[in-house]
Amino acid sequence: MQEVKKIRTVCRSCHGGCGVIAHVQDGRVVKIEGDSESPISGGTLCSKGLAITQLAYHPDRILHPMKKTKGGWSRISWDEALDTIAHEFKKVIRQYGPQSLFIGQGTGRDYESHFSRFGNMLGTPNVLTAGHMCYLSRIGASLITCGRFPICDYAGGPKCIVLWGVNPLWTNPDEYKGVDFWKAYKKGARLLVIDPRRNFYTQKADLWLQIRPGTDAALALAFLNVIIEEGLYDKEFVANYIHGWEALVERVKLYPPEKVEKITWIPSELIREAARFYALTKPAAIHWGVPTEQTINCTDFTRTAIGLMAVTGNLDAPGGNVFRVPPPVRTVSQFSAHDALTPEQRKARLGGEQYKLAARMTIITPKVAWDAILEGKNYPLKAGILVGTNPVVTGANAKGIYQALKKLDFLAVADLFLTPTAELAQIFLPAGTWLEQNHVSENWKFHGYVLARQKVVEIGEAWQDHKIFLELGKRMGQKWWDTVEQALDYILEPTGLTWEQFKEKGYLQGEMSYYKYRNAGFSTPTRKVEIYSTILEQWGRDPLPKYTEIPESPVSRPDLSEKYPYILNAGLRIPVFFHSANRQIPWLREIRPYPIVELHPDTAKKHGIQEMDWVWIESPRGRVKQRARLNDGIHPMVVVAEHGWWYPEIKEEGHGWDISNINLLTDDSYESLDPVMGATNLRVLLCNISRCEQKQEDRP
16 A cells, blocks of 8 residues: 555635645545645635545546447547547538537536637637626626726725625635635624525624515615715715716615615615615625626626725725736636637627627527527527536526427537436536646636646546547647646746646735726726726616616516415525535535425415425426425525535436426526626526425435
């Protein structure tokens, strides 16, 4: 038995990027621990990262390429798999043009740069990601408003933290690790929490605003109303750095707290108190989560939140919301070869004229892709590749997605397991976990670091995704490097380091400075914070933020309310899972063996439902079942459900994707999408509930 080697690398079991020490013996990872020298996680590690060995060595993991035959899945070589995909893609290009191909990715495995490069050089503008309603949507809205994405400056010592629909200790989202929030809180930062549901944070908060789901933009506009009306804004900043101040003043007069109380269900006096609390406790930072982005108000909320940061003088100020400075590596955009896409190919982007902000971020909203497959709308999509994504479980209107993917002429999937989505493919490519990956990780984030994720082991015939894009790209005639490591040298070239040198160094940090706008202004057309957006105005859109009632709510659809009297707040986070991932892992599944729907005790009693009963949740689009947990910290009219559920232990085709999958109930109609980003409404809709008449078992 060989001596145990300890290898420093970076986790990717979610978006966290926490530092890890992997213990390796005889070519196998035997233990994982947090890396106390990590500059972003300081030795902390969550359950998802700690359980990676149970994922990497899971008996159901697919470790060789496969093709689907009449007799089922059959093992093939990498050469046959990649040659088959290249042959099918070239056939579509000859018959329909490259725009009839699509590429799609999920939230996982940190390959954005390679994914984009492959798609651009393929000649297709039809790029599917979760970004239309998660993260990229806030980046896009930030870029047109203040030129860069402002993040919480936990290191700068905020005196006030606003947690707006976010759970940082469970999710470690993107730029943030939960430990940063916790340290700032323990140092005495005061806490304002906006959430429809009582939770750990609301119990520690100085103020908790229990908001009606989906009405966040109205609340943010009411905050601005109070701050402007009471003169609580930063006069110097407003005079010099806000574009469209007078128009904003007039707009927010439409949102007095008394009116917004009726929209949000939050008492007007509490709205006033919270607005004053944020404006007067300096420095103050707003940390918001994806619920504000997954509705029709996606862009308007983000722009209003930035307006709050700006007018209170908290933008790029220590302890406020700041623009971190990245280290000088080549950016994802520079690596992605966007110039490879011709103007004609860009013009062919599905939905590009309607959803201009999504097009600016080089992605599409999924609805236009499914319609192009099912109906040939605009032109047909005939084939594609999905990498690390499971849209049959995670996308809005899951039934429509399932039908669309089944109709394709050809689909390839790269993943770890045969998920419900992967089972619809003709070719399966075995992807590597983050333990099997060399990469300049985190190079697309705004926290000011890049980190060395170095390969710890190789398992079976699995390849890291970057190598898949590289080798498939070569077969499509694209220009790539000979090896993954040579591509990493290219990313690192401006730093003077090679991959081998960077690997030893561990990370690079940009040199931070505050108030950068005082010298150069903001990176917008007017060089100011464009709360009045000249870009939106140029696109023929309302240049000022506003609130739009959720398209399916008791207010907008009273005709549906009798049959569907409750507001379904979908997407409740679970600490042990990352969206649809990890339900195979024994340690994690033991903690959460079944999906949970939370009900107010009065609501449950009305329907004869008791704790842990299986409950039907029904919307106009279908019904699913989850188990009841009673919670008197939610409004009796609100039902809170988990997302991402399928059952890997069910071995039949589909793995029970249609049993508890909340996205069978969600809506992706055009009327429900954010008008410029195409964000789908994964969060707020109408539903009804009833008790399942079945034997009470842990599994359905």
